Amino acid sequence: MRPRGGQRRRPASARGAAAAVRAGGPAVPGAGGAAGRAAGRAPGGAQPGAAQGRHGAARAARWTLSSAARAAAARRPRAAGRVAGGRASARPHDAAAHSGRVRPGGWRGAGQRRVVNLTVVKVGGGLLGGAAELQRVVAALASRRPTGERLVVVASALRGVTDSLDQAARAAVDPRAGAELERDLVQSLRRRHEDAAGADGAAAALGLRTSLDGVSRLLTGIRLTGELTERTRAQLLAHGERLAAPLLAESLRAAGVDARAVHAEEAGLVARGPYAVGSCDLPASTQGLGGLAHELHDRILVLTGFYGLDSSGDVVLFGRGGTDYTAGIVAAGLAADRLELWKDVPGFLSADPRAVPSARLVPELSFDEACELGYYGARILHPRCLEPLRGRSLSVRVRPVEGERDAGTAIVERAAGAPGQVAALAHRSGVAVVTARGAAMVNQPGVAGAVLSAVGREGINVDAIAASMTSVSFTVDEADTPLVRRTLRLLAADGGAGIDEVELRTDVALVGLVGDGVAADPSIPARALSCLAGLGSPMELISHGPRDVGLSCVVPQEALGPALAALHRTFFESQVPSPR
Template identity: 30%
Template sequence: MIVMKFGGSSVANRGQIEKVLSIVDSARERAPVVVSSAHKGITDALVNAAKAAAAGELVTTPIDLQRQLLAQLECPVDLLDDCFGELSDLLRGISLVKELSPRSLDYVSSFGERMSVRAIADFFTRNGLAARAHDVWDLGFITDDAFGRARPLAGWEANCQAAFARLPANEVAVVTGFVGKNREGEITTVGRNGSDLTASLLGGALAAEEVQIWTDTDGVMTADPSVVDGARNIPQMRFDEAAELAYFGSRVLHPSTLLPAMSSDIPVRVLNTNRPAHPGTVIQKVAAPSPNAATSIAYKERQSVLVLRTTRMFGQAGFLARVFEILGRREVDVDMISTSEVSISLTSADRPALEAAADQLATIGKVELRHGKTILAVVGQHLPARPGIGAQVLGAVAGAGVNVEMISYGMDSINFTMLIDDADIGRAVKVLHEMLFAAV
């Protein structure tokens, strides 16, 4: 068995879905399970419709877009009438109370995947590949109550295995990514772009041969190809490298995708729907050594920085514990941190949470907030063994006229991270790619 996940751009329209059909049909002997995202643009339309409803305005954009897709695919006109009716009622209810809770937003957002799998399964079946749509919660995927970032409950795997064992062997299961249900039957989501995570969780639960992530790029690249024209494919990489890249902004994988695969030791293969013959990137526990000091460059923009300065932390045991207790209470997800005897600098993408924490941290020191920053990360398994690589990286960035405001590099770390201005992303990434990869 293999698990094949297709993202929004891969199922954006009839032309793309025809490619998906061909790819899945060619893998029929490997017992494929298809995990699908919403059609491109539908999730954004759903979120915008929910926000508009909370402001008292009812819009039909997501339903209109989905109807257009149904017409392209020549699906029965009434195929999604149940979904359309449920969504319309939900938006009307939100407009009446003028309140959009995380629970309601998850409910609205879930319709993208629920509608796409039904349309895709219908198209597959009418074009020679027997398929059936499944909401993943009907296959054992029951989650906690963390709306917007839910995770499956312990022991869910046994129910999942039993549910899949009952499915007809001659049908391809087309399963909703991104969504779940809690024990009370309320719809949850695992986080934006979370269909990758759904796929890897299913792959681990079902002991799949591999998990395939089908995207619109030739696997994982040495840099963002929209920034660097010469970005190239990485044939193989280790789990830990890919996990660092995903966390620090690589657009190819959801940050949590690799954790289930790592624990189950199942390879993850990243492939291009538009070029299915390309080998893409295989991510696994052990990878062939790379000739480069680095594997890839990633960046995570729109970061906020909090600087706390106080002489009270000088030689005072437990001071950092107090700081992080405040950050934890405000649910601040810290991405990067640097400390001295009298100051702490840290970054987070959650500006509102950081600003809330700043008010309380101001009682123990002077607090300064800065915004519009980017974490720039150079990732590679050989970094700890290459003398002078840090100096080369910083020299190249400085040569491009980019100021580095923070640095983080742990003992034996496989990532070297820097903080720069958002406006400097293009210059910094290009010069680093030239220095690290152009000569190879």
């Protein structure tokens, strides 16, 4: 059927960006702010004056789709690799116009049938370190296709790439940084991805240049202006996944498996919130994801994790480890039968094996337990990964690459075991205890609220909290202590919270016991405190979270190892049948 209405012919620059994406190259966002304007003046970037105003590049790069064209797009098949979003509107000389950035939303998925026997697989960066590791992943994925299983793979950046991009961005702010910063990083990234592709010819087909050019432009802009905004940082860090997804897709094709890389822009992953730690709009994203469903009968789709695009077309990251969260969104949006999170560990263990060598595999956890372990510091699963999956009928498993289908840890909405059993231990180092004291706090309502609100307005996360008549104590990441100190001193100067003194202590660690109902069973805290007291180490901020799923305390950093070992002996190696 011929679509009603028509689309204007796109400017040559926008057509070129679309062609780059159709050819397999990543969509590269333009640099925003002063860094973006400076990138436009750099060799290879846009012409001077292209981005007018602080957000000129963002406005110029927004892609639009008329109502008539959108309705027609919903009725026609989607061409493989086509840029989601339809008609482009961009200035010919705008750097962002050449970058291929698109408005999220994708093609409509309404009216499409659910894909049967669909598994979403998240491949972590720890599994993408080099050629040998990549081939393990490729072999495992290829072995699933003959069974008739449909696969969507959500890929992280190669191990260490996100850190390299972040470090380079911060180094570029230094006025002493030279042009060799961009050159060295781009060469390093190119070698790293080509080496990972190995000798199977996948490197020749990789569309690395577009994304690497984007990395170079962004770093040049940061270096020339000395400015690193959260918006520009998000755009830069997203390139790690934009490089990894085509690498994995090309490696699958080299192994004889039809596969295609899909970026978050094309998949229509709609994000909102702060650039560094945003959230995904599942209803809006489901519309775009549905447009990919028809391809899943014939090929594996490899999606970029870690980020989405907001309503302005800007990159919004989902936080470190956010590819887990992306996989959860994709599984929910496509109504998948299974979600598998492939890791470089056997699954969830009863404790960190580096601290407790006798740690054992936990065969099953509830959603609440898995999330609580993530909040306490277990980096196996992003704490928000399971949010979009509640109330849905699908199986979730954290597992290694190889092994039987039931390998690893099953994550279920409600665990089968009786409540009041410790499922696992978790810990987090690098925390600080903050204490605000003041005699004027006595009988003054709202003191804790004022203190925590002031800290929250600065974007600082607070973990354990304890309060008395004359003090409020809480834990934060050690990196946030300078900002916390300044915030509370300003609050004390205003005199509103009755603060006389602010104390910050580092070199402490947070220890958590996790299990459904552990905090509600008085025997669990009693045994834990007795165990830790026997070590002779001080404990503080003993508290539990909502739903009685977790119990935590703070111990000195030097006592962390002995504390974890003693707790593991008490709850997992004793004769008392407390853990599962």
